[in-house]
Amino acid sequence: MTDLLTAFGLIALAELGDKSQLLALTFATRYRWWQVLTGVGVAALALLGLSAALGGALGAALPQRAIATGGGLLFLAFAAWTAFDADDEVVDGADRRSGRSVIVTVVVAFIVAELGDKTMIGTAALASARDPIAVWLGAAAGMTVASGAAIAVGRLLHRRLPADRLRLVSAVAFAVFGMLLLVEGLRG
Template structure:
């Protein structure tokens, strides 16, 4: 349960202000929100299952070095904070592709999200979490966290148009990563 709750919170925060949220809002202007959310869920579950597998393999290979893994994970989270501050933007070309996608909504949205998430900070954060936490909780939690953040973006996009307080979201997410990173480093160094 701890792995589920931690992963849900971390990935939800990681997804705030991410390009995937912008994609979700864009797809929701063309397709039904329900179809967009179903496609995001399927693509996310697949990517995060692979991420968890990678994380578990890394964690098992270095099980004698848990302190070091915690410190490296903490440093990674500080990097995610910097990445969040740098921000992600959906280019005009990407937005146009999202709007003009042909084919069924589930395939178009699912395929786009699958490809967009490969190597993204949420994938890397999921790998990082899976090095230390239970794989199933991390998988389900990371999927729920990402889908919840993207569903929030869709709802906010519908309610608020495109007037989201981007700076507040960006700084809040970065601050949360700094806190998680500092806690992991402190744990790995034996200070907690």
């Protein structure tokens, strides 16, 4: 139980202000809160489970430059999609596309955002010295709770800002994340 709580606390703190929390906030202005939270939870379980299972070896095995560059391009594509989407499928801030396609979008974005991130590395480091299953579950819960807070803020923003302004803010946020990842990838 101590390993689970330690992982939960450390990862939740590490996520505060992290790009994945900002990503959750951005998605929450566009999609239903439960779709975003489900996507975050699935991504956290998958990615942090992999991280815990592989321990510290995973960080050394991943080509960080390629991941960052690919992630940057993906986020730029999200920015363009958000900026130029006609918004015809968004009703009251909630996308009418199937819940499954929204959840898949969130899962992919979160996995790309978190690959090689401090959350993944921290989870791997904790799992190398503690019970990997407890660390996995605690880390996934910590990431999901931190993102849940960001989703709540995103929903509040949605109620206070017009849809076209939210779309622009979301597109800019995705573009900023994309450029940061590209710079990280190009610097190595």
